[in-house]
Amino acid sequence: MHDPTIKLDHQAGIDRGARQPAYMQLANLLTEQIARGVFLAGGRIPSESELCEQYQISPMTVRRSIKILVDKRIVSTIQGSGTYVRAPSLGGAMFSMEEFHNMFKDKERTKVKILEALIIEADETVASTLAIAPGERAILIRRILIRDGDPIVYHKEYLKYDPTRPLVEAEMEVTSLDGLFVGTGETKLKSGKLAIKAAVLTNEEADILNAVPMQPAFRLEHIFFDFDGTPVSWGWFVCRGDCLVFNATIGTVSTHE
Amino acid sequence: MHDPTIKLDHQAGIDRGARQPAYMQLANLLTEQIARGVFLAGGRIPSESELCEQYQISPMTVRRSIKILVDKRIVSTIQGSGTYVRAPSLGGAMFSMEEFHNMFKDKERTKVKILEALIIEADETVASTLAIAPGERAILIRRILIRDGDPIVYHKEYLKYDPTRPLVEAEMEVTSLDGLFVGTGETKLKSGKLAIKAAVLTNEEADILNAVPMQPAFRLEHIFFDFDGTPVSWGWFVCRGDCLVFNATIGTVSTHE
DNA sequence: AAGTGGTCTAGACCACTAT
């Protein structure tokens, strides 16, 4: 297995025969040069026409490469002026739910146990959140996610009770929670909101999660809406803080793929 | 100020004279149709050639519109098959540091108070994190961020002591923390990592932040690297949980700009 | 006036999926 492309480091160019498309190659080339300090933060990278000339690529392809760096917040463009390298900053960091999702993506190790699933009468809080009248019916589901035998996440969710659609049954059936995370396409939800809050375990939660009360925890609140904008479900995950960290990278990290 | 474009809702098309470029108009049109349920999750949107025909736009421009929806995770493309509407899912949610940054972006309301700034001898933990020998010199800075007179964030940071560069002075001088968040371009940092952890206030932190111990809090750990990959600084922000929430939206939220 | 990025065209060829 010999890779002939291994030593074109001295003056790298675009390999038109490579599996990687030209725009990706150029994006990685520029990213690496920025990461190596060839172009410093605040400075300008070569103009698009210069890059076209230098790498023998058409304007649209060069633009596409630069667009990638813009999306990654590595550079920013100023019309009429140039493309500038951004300094790494905390403000631009992004993090995703991947870490949380990974906790129970592995179906072999993860089980979902339903503690409770019943019809309740909505109290003030539930009613106002689900935009229904207090005392109206709603569904309450409480479950725990178990990984390798240990309870790691507690989930509580209120669902609007609506006999005209089988959302209730569908939701009850989702014992793997995949619908919430992967998006099954079976539900007809339009959009949702998610909030991450800092919390400590209540006595009840600590009991369920085999942990001690007052332990640091994340509370991930979620609310989903129907196509007409009315709320459909409201709930939250409680996860022990020592089981979950949200990570993000800042600045230039070349991906190569 | 009359806007003549206000009532083309019945069968919307692309307005070539509008300030908004065609690719953005099409992206918003598709997003709205998905949000209204015209195209359901799991279903296919019209093919690129169909969209070209329907809206009288060239292929590259249509592709650009679709790329926007792909980036927003509203649709996903399968080569040779089509472009499919994704179901909203928690797994795809993204968070930014914007909320945190906003807490002290307003310079009028925010002050930074340096509690301490001194040269220390690195203990085991600091030494291994900054990749120096235990006992070697390092800088410790402790500050609080004050908004409207109330202390809201506590910041502790260890910096590698390196006489060959003025990073120390530069860092000491950054009383607004802007360097960390906006990216001043004065530093020569290459990249960094950020971790968000759940925590409770220690006695010391509670005292500094005028809060009670054991209160829920976020701990935002950060580490920055130089161009050669060596760590330059390590530190963390502690923020009361009742002052900070990370928000994200899921699914189709048309932006219109 | 010259140079920069922003938009857009009207095709081309390719890789892949469906049938």
Next chain:
DNA sequence: TAGTGGTCTAGACCACTTT
């Protein structure tokens, strides 16, 4: 084989900044 998305070209014109 027909249709789909993926890549790329070689220009065009525009808006904007710099000098």
